[in-house]
Amino acid sequence: MILYELIDFDILRVIWWGLLGVLLIGFALTDGFDMGVGALLPFVGRTDVERRVVLNTIGPVWEGNQVWFILGGGAIFAAWPPLYAVSFSGFYLAMFVILAALIVRPVAFTYRSKRDGAGWRTAWDWALFTSGAVPALLFGVAVGNVLLGVPFHLTEDLMPMYDGNFASKFFGLLHPFALLAGLVSLSMLLMHGAAWLNLKTEGPVVARARSIGIKAGLVAMAGYALAGVWLALGIDGFAIVSEVAVNGPSNPLYSEVSRGGSWLSSYADRPWITIAPVMGFVGTAMAVRGLQAGREVSTLLWSKLGITGIIASVGLTMFPFILPSTVDPNSSLTVWDASSSHQTLFIMLVVTLIFMPLILAYTSWVYKVLWGKVTEADVTENNDTVY
Amino acid sequence: MEIGLVELSRLQFAMTAMYHFLFVPLTLGLSVLVAIMETVYVMTGRPIWRQMTKFWGTLFGINFVLGVATGITMEFQFGMNWSYYSHYVGDIFGAPLAIEGLMAFFLEATFVGLFFFGWDKLTRVQHMVVTWLVAIGSNFSALWILIANGWMQNPVGAEFNPDTMRMEMTSFFEVVFNEVAQAKFVHTVSAGYVTASIFVLGVAALYLLQGRHKDLARRSIAVASAFGLASAMSVVVLGDESGYSASHTQKMKLAAIEAMWETHDAPAPFTAIGFPDKEARETHYAIEIPWAMGLIGTRSLTKEIPGINDLVAEAEVKIKDGLIAYDALMTIRADRENVSQEVRDRFEAHSENLGFAMLLKPYVDDPRDATDDQIAQAADDTIPGVASLFWAFRLMVALGFSFIGVMIFFFIRASFYQMQFPRWSLYAAVAIIPTPWIAAELGWFVAEFGRQPWTVDGVLPTALSASHLSIADLVITLAGFVTFYSVLFVIEMGLMVKYIRKGPYQDVAETDQWQQRHEARLQNSTSSEIKTPAE
Numbered sequence: 001m002i003l004y005e006l007i008d009f010d011i012l013r014v015i016w017w018g019l020l021g022v023l024l025i026g027f028a029l030t031d032g033f034d035m036g037v038g039a040l041l042p043f044v045g046r047t048d049v050e051r052r053v054v055l056n057t058i059g060p061v062w063e064g065n066q067v068w069f070i071l072g073g074g075a076i077f078a079a080w081p082p083l084y085a086v087s088f089s090g091f092y093l094a095m096f097v098i099l100a101a102l103i104v105r106p107v108a109f110t111y112r113s114k115r116d117g118a119g120w121r122t123a124w125d126w127a128l129f130t131s132g133a134v135p136a137l138l139f140g141v142a143v144g145n146v147l148l149g150v151p152f153h154l155t156e157d158l159m160p161m162y163d164g165n166f167a168s169k170f171f172g173l174l175h176p177f178a179l180l181a182g183l184v185s186l187s188m189l190l191m192h193g194a195a196w197l198n199l200k201t202e203g204p205v206v207a208r209a210r211s212i213g214i215k216a217g218l219v220a221m222a223g224y225a226l227a228g229v230w231l232a233l234g235i236d237g238f239a240i241v242s243e244v245a246v247n248g249p250s251n252p253l254y255s256e257v258s259r260g261g262s263w264l265s266s267y268a269d270r271p272w273i274t275i276a277p278v279m280g281f282v283g284t285a286m287a288v289r290g291l292q293a294g295r296e297v298s299t300l301l302w303s304k305l306g307i308t309g310i311i312a313s314v315g316l317t318m319f320p321f322i323l324p325s326t327v328d329p330n331s332s333l334t335v336w337d338a339s340s341s342h343q344t345l346f347i348m349l350v351v352t353l354i355f356m357p358l359i360l361a362y363t364s365w366v367y368k369v370l371w372g373k374v375t376e377a378d379v380t381e382n383n384d385t386v387y
Numbered sequence: 388m389e390i391g392l393v394e395l396s397r398l399q400f401a402m403t404a405m406y407h408f409l410f411v412p413l414t415l416g417l418s419v420l421v422a423i424m425e426t427v428y429v430m431t432g433r434p435i436w437r438q439m440t441k442f443w444g445t446l447f448g449i450n451f452v453l454g455v456a457t458g459i460t461m462e463f464q465f466g467m468n469w470s471y472y473s474h475y476v477g478d479i480f481g482a483p484l485a486i487e488g489l490m491a492f493f494l495e496a497t498f499v500g501l502f503f504f505g506w507d508k509l510t511r512v513q514h515m516v517v518t519w520l521v522a523i524g525s526n527f528s529a530l531w532i533l534i535a536n537g538w539m540q541n542p543v544g545a546e547f548n549p550d551t552m553r554m555e556m557t558s559f560f561e562v563v564f565n566e567v568a569q570a571k572f573v574h575t576v577s578a579g580y581v582t583a584s585i586f587v588l589g590v591a592a593l594y595l596l597q598g599r600h601k602d603l604a605r606r607s608i609a610v611a612s613a614f615g616l617a618s619a620m621s622v623v624v625l626g627d628e629s630g631y632s633a634s635h636t637q638k639m640k641l642a643a644i645e646a647m648w649e650t651h652d653a654p655a656p657f658t659a660i661g662f663p664d665k666e667a668r669e670t671h672y673a674i675e676i677p678w679a680m681g682l683i684g685t686r687s688l689t690k691e692i693p694g695i696n697d698l699v700a701e702a703e704v705k706i707k708d709g710l711i712a713y714d715a716l717m718t719i720r721a722d723r724e725n726v727s728q729e730v731r732d733r734f735e736a737h738s739e740n741l742g743f744a745m746l747l748k749p750y751v752d753d754p755r756d757a758t759d760d761q762i763a764q765a766a767d768d769t770i771p772g773v774a775s776l777f778w779a780f781r782l783m784v785a786l787g788f789s790f791i792g793v794m795i796f797f798f799i800r801a802s803f804y805q806m807q808f809p810r811w812s813l814y815a816a817v818a819i820i821p822t823p824w825i826a827a828e829l830g831w832f833v834a835e836f837g838r839q840p841w842t843v844d845g846v847l848p849t850a851l852s853a854s855h856l857s858i859a860d861l862v863i864t865l866a867g868f869v870t871f872y873s874v875l876f877v878i879e880m881g882l883m884v885k886y887i888r889k890g891p892y893q894d895v896a897e898t899d900q901w902q903q904r905h906e907a908r909l910q911n912s913t914s915s916e917i918k919t920p921a922e
Contacts, residue, residue, distance in 0.1 A: 060500030063455065067496045071488035073462045078485035081477025081553070088466030089854040095467050096864045100871060103456040107875060110452040114882055156720060158552045160470050161855050249550035340478045341548070341555040348482060355489040363497055369508050370501075384892065385503065 004346030010246035010336070012345040016079040017322075017335045019352065021315045023075055027068035028189070028311055029304050034062040036193020038105065038132025039186070042125055044197065044208040051125060052113060052379045055387045057200035060370055062109060064363060069102070078348050082252060082338040083322055086160045090152050091142060093170040098135045105131035113387050132193075133186060140185025143314055144178030144227075146323060147263065148235060153328035154252060163327050177230055184223040188284065188307055190216035195287055195303040199296045201374050210291045217288035217306075224280060224310060228264075231317075237263035238324040244336055252337045257329040263317050273316040279309025395861040396468045396853040399868065401835070403460050405828055406872050410454035412827050415529055415576050416583025416618075417447045418495075418522035422515070423610060429515045433905075434897050439603055440518070441506075442891035443587065448503060449882050453875060455496070460868075468861075472842050472852035478555045479545045479562060480535055487531035495524030529576050537568025539843050540834070541636040547738045549719045549731070554846060566632050571834075574625035577618045578830065581790050582823035584615025585816075588797060590887055592816035595808065600890050605806045612797035619790040626787060626830075627683060634684040634692060637844055639702075640837035642695045643773045644780045645680060646670045650694040654681025660781070663774045668696065670777075695770055702743065703766040705845075709744030712737035713754055742846040749850045771839045779829045779836075786826040793819065 007015075037058050045051035058065075077084040088095050104127050112124035151163040151172070162169060194213025198206055242256035267274060283306025290299030318324075320335040339345060379386055421443050428436030462484065465473050473481075498520045505514055538545075544561030545554045556562065588611045591604035633641040641647075646663035647655065648670065657680040661673030684692045693701070715734035719726045746765040747754035757765070797816070800808050838844055842852040 056504075060504040063500055064493065064497035066455075066459075067488060067492045070459060070462050070492055071485065073466070074481065074485035074488040076481075077465065077473065077477055078481030081474055081481055084466045084477060084481070085470040085473035088463055089468070089470035089856065092467055092854070092856055092860050093863065095463060096867060099460055099463060100867065102459050103871070103875075106452045106456045107878070110448060111878060111882060114449075115885070157471075158474055159855065160474070249548070251551050340481070341551075343559070344478050344482055344556050347556075347559050348485060351486050351489060355486075355493075359489065359493045359497075363493075366497055366501055369505060385506070 004343045007346060007349070008247065009342045009345075012342065012349065013246070013335050013339045015349060016339060016345055017315070017319070019349075020076065020080065021312060023068060023072045025308050025311050027065075027072055028307050029192075030065035030068055031062070032136075032189045032307060033192045033196035034058050034065050035132040035136045036189040036191070037196060038128045038193075039136060039190055040193050040197070040209060040212060041132070042129050043212060044205050046204075048118075048121060049376050049379055050205050051121075052387060053201055053374055053376055054197065054205060055109065055112070055128075056374045056379060057197060059109065059387045061367070063106070064366070066102070066106070075348075079340050079345060080322065080333075080338055081340060082154075082158070082160075082250070082333050086150075086152055086154075086333065087142075087323060089160060090150055090162050090169075091145075091173065094138055094142065094173055098138055101131040101135045109387060132189075136189040137182040137186045140182035141173055141178045143185070144175065144181030145173055147181070147231065147314065147318065148175055148177060149238065149259070149324040149326035149332075151327045152325050152331065154331040156253070158251065158253070177227070177235065180223055180227050180230070184220055184227060184310070187216040187220040187223065188310060191220060191284070191287060191291075192300075192303045192307060194291060195300045198291060198294070199300050199373075203376070210294070213291045214288050217284050217291065217303075220306075220310075221281060221284050221288075224277075224284075228277065232262060232264050235263065237261045237265065238321055238329060238332060240320070240334065240336075244320075246336050248336065250337050250339050250341070252331055252333050255330070255334070255337055257324070257332045257334075259324075259326070259329050266317050266319065270316075273313070276309050276313035276316050280306055280313055281309070283307070283309055392856065392858060392861065393850050393853045395858065395865060396856075397849065399861065399865050400464060400468060402865075403457065403464060403868055403872075404835075405831065406876075407454070407457040407461055408827060408831060409824060409876075410450050410457065411529075412579035412582035412823065413450045413586060414447070414454045414525050415579025416581070417443060417450070417586070418518075418525045419580060420583050420587060420610060420614060421447055422518045422522045423614065424607075425515045425518050427610075429511050432901070434901050435602055435606065438891050439607060442603065443607070444502065444518075445886055446590075446883065448499075449879060449886065451499065453879055456875075457872070468854050468856070469842070469852050470854040472847060474553055475847050475852070476538075476542075476545075476554050476843055478553060479538060479542075482556070482559070482562070483531045483535040483538075487528050487535075491524050491526075491528035491531060493524075495521050495528065498524065526576055529579070530572050533572040533575055534563055534565065534568045536834075537565045537571050538562055540571075540838060541565055541567040541632070542843050542846050547741055549716055549734060550723065552720075554843075567629070567636055570625055570628040570632055574622060574629055574830075577621040577625060578823070578827050580618035581615055581622055581794075582827060584611040584618060584794065585790065585823045586820060587611035588615065588793075589817050589820035592808070592813040593887070594890070596810065596813050596817070603891050605801075608797060608808070609801045609806065612794055612801050616791070616794035616798045619787070619794045623787050623791065626784070630683055631686060637838070638693055639695070639698050639769055640771065640776075641684060642693065642698060643771045643837060644776045644833065646673075646773050646777045647680070647692065647694045648696055650691055650697045651680075653685070653691045654678040654688045655684070655692050656680055657683065658777075661777075663777050665770070665773050695773070699766050699769060702769045703762060705740040705743040706746060706762050706765055708737050709740035709742065710755060710757075712739075712741040713744040716741065717755075740845075742841070742843075742848065745851055746840065746848050748848070768840050771837050776833055776837050780833050783826050783829040783833065786822055786829075790823065790826075 037054060041051060041054055045054045108124045108127040108131065112121055153161055155161060191213045194209040194216065197209040198213070236259050238257055238259055239261055240255050241258045244255065248254060283302050283304070286302035287299055287306055290302055322333045322335060322338055324332040421440055424436055424443065425440040428440055498517045501509065501517045502521055505517060509517065542554070543565050544556060544558035546557050547553070548555045587607050591607040591611070594600045594604040630641065646658055646661060648668045656675035656677045658670060658673045658675050661670040663670045678688070680692060681688060681690070712734055715730050715737070718730050719734060744754045746768060747757045747761060750761045750765065751757045796812065797808070800806070800812070840848055840850065842849045
């Protein structure tokens with residue numbers, strides 16, 4: 001079957017690099033507000049009923065949203081196997097913490113209101129807080145580390161190896177720049193969660209959510225700007241120095257990479273990518289304005305635009321790098337040498353083109369069915385069936 | 388045995404996978420049963436069927452959420468703990484996993500929210516469609532994960548690419564329509580249906596014993612026993628299909644399950660009971676059923692089934708052949724640009740057995756330096772744990788047949804004895820609730836333990852597949868998972884018991900009203916029939 005040669009290998013690689021971005025952004029835009037709402041829960045809801053209102057705004061949708069994360073894992077496995085192999089084993093303990101949070105979260109949603117008792121419910125509320133806040137922070141820390149480069153190398157058999165013991169691997173992730181990236185990620189998702197609550201409920205819960213959301217949005221902008229300055233002044237970029245075989249076999253060791261220069265030089269090479277950070281700032285600023293003015297739908301949309309810009313700017317800045325290595329730059333994974341085979345990328349693209357529109361269509365239908373605000377009456381009248 | 392990184396990684400994967408599969412079978416089966424109940428509700432309009440849907444739906448929800456939560460671990464654990472495996476076969480194995488997300492997970496997860504929260508936002512028919520979509524989504528996910536797993540058992544449609552040092556897909560079609568995967572899929576979902584049927588049967592029997600919710604319990608038994616009977620037969624038939632495909636795809640696994648040390652003249656006998664002894668290479672006190680093995684395994688009276696000893700000898704030949712491929716591969720790797728076509732051709736010709744050469748890696752850094760003793764040892768390693776496979780398989784099969792018996796009994800009582808069940812049978816139904824889970828876990832044990840020493844049969848040894856983590860990493864996560872999962876299990880069981888004890892929410896007034904309207908309708912129709920004169 002030569003059908004897959006319809007699309008050149010390098011083009012497929014770029015498409016799949018873009019789809020990787022789409023998945024990460026899709027995850028941040030949908031599950032992002034779930035995590036934000038979880039992290040806001042103990043602060044915006046003071047009584048049990050208020051907290052149940054907060055939970056029921058995301059009750060029917062968090063499960064579908066979370067699939068963006070799972071699909072992200074599956075799609076990285078299918079389209080970027082070396083990235084899947086190196087990153088998840090390299091960030092081993094951090095991944096374990098994220099998994100633990102994402103396992104507790106569904107259970108907490110479903111089980112919290114299935115028993116009475118203040119102790120039971122308060123315990124689950126804090127579980128929801130932790131499982132929202134910790135991954136929101138750690139995803140940012142991971143992105144920060146990708147920009148800094150990760151201490152791994154590939155053997156000649158392409159077996160991934162990591163330098164340092166388990167403690168240095170885990171605590172080594174907590175570089176100040178990475179923590180700043182974590183702060184940006186956490187605050188932007190808090191803002192997003194607040195924008196969601198602003199749309200989906202009313203009363204004192206919304207007033208508190210807005211107040212926190214405004215502050216979070218401002219922190220996100222300041223942190224994002226600071227991270228940009230830091231990248232310009234204090235962090236080395238990476239560059240491919242050998243000839244680039246964009247259609248070559250996926251073996252990272254075939255290209256030569258050197259460290260040095262700045263990541264931000266890509267803005268000189270490709271000025272159009274400036275649009276991403278601009279979107280990041282404008283979207284976030286408008287979302288903050290919207291929260292102040294009490295606008296509903298538009299605030300959520302601006303918040304989505306801001307998050308899209310911030311995440312896209314990371315990918316566009318690093319292109320073609322996906323996961324640079326600090327200890328052996330030649331092992332760095334790039335778009336041109338860390339993908340699946342030509343045929344697999346093609347087949348997966350066909351499958352995605354069939355199912356992604358379907359997914360978007362039925363997901364939209366579900367949100368339409370659930371349109372409208374969740375009120376205290378909704379919770380008290382359906383005591384047995386809602387969260 | 389020394390406990391090293393690979394053993395700990397295996398232990399963690401086995402533990403998390405088997406724990407995940409405590410929830411999956413019930414999700415697979417109960418989603419379908421609930422959808423059937425709701426369909427009856429939509430067709431008849433009887434409120435009791437809606438109450439049944441909601442009641443079993445609540446139990447489904449408590450179970451479903453843990454299936455989802457523990458499934459997240461599975462999706463990422465290949466990369467975390469099996470990074471060389473992920474690199475080596477990701478080009479093939481990743482595809483079904485991603486498709487599973489696109490086709491199945493989104494479907495079930497998006498609609499499961501509406502199933503619980505959409506009762507007053509949707510019409511009856513819309514809600515029923517939502518329920519069916521949840522059931523279909525769950526079952527699709529089983530299809531794709533079993534295509535992935537089937538490929539590990541029978542790696543078709545792929546070949547090694549020396550430039551990328553990994554396996555790459557040559558035929559998506561062959562990967563999807565892998566005979567092993569297809570048989571496994573139906574076997575596994577049927578096992579899920581049986582599990583759910585026994586669960587429903589047991590809980591309903593408990594209500595009958597307690598003398599409460601009798602309407603709901605009887606109807607539940609009627610649905611569960613009919614559905615369970617068909618499924619129990621399907622499990623056994625497709626289990627046999629799996630055995631048949633193993634006779635030409637995974638000969639060593641089959642020989643180990645049957646503890647067949649020597650190749651027997653066709654048709655081989657089936658050892659019903661015996662005590663396999665790996666050291667002595669024989670099965671003590673064996674009770675044999677003549678011809679049976681040959682018939683099951685090859686469906687003929689003339690084809691031979693090779694025994695373990697012959698397969699080990701065969702493995703030794705394959706290791707030596709694989710060494711030729713390994714040598715060619717090293718030549719290619721050393722100077723890729725200038726290597727002659729002759730070397731590449733030599734690699735191609737022998738690459739099929741490259742994996743066998745890699746069995747030598749635990750013994751020697753460069754397999755080409757291996758001594759004859761080491762080669763013999765590596766060939767011996769291809770025998771999985773015979774005694775445990777032998778017994779696990781027999782217990783699973785015995786349970787499988789007994790489920791058919793249970794279902795026949797309840798189906799007959801439900802259909803022809805006015806739903807009257809003797810009390811002893813109700814006690815028995817409650818007592819056997821855990822057995823389908825035992826059978827399912829044994830089944831996975833046989834499938835995966837029987838695949839050893841390979842992660843991908845004949846392609847990649849388990850010993851090479853694991854990530855190079857530290858023992859401390861593994862100890863931390865293993866302890867974390869054990870603690871965490873134990874706590875969740877206790878909480879889950881507590882909620883299940885609470886909701887079973889609480890029982891269904893039955894609106895008596897609504898049911899009575901419906902009954903009156905129904906009787907009025909019946910009277911009208913009978914009276915109108917009488918009015919119409921017979922021609």
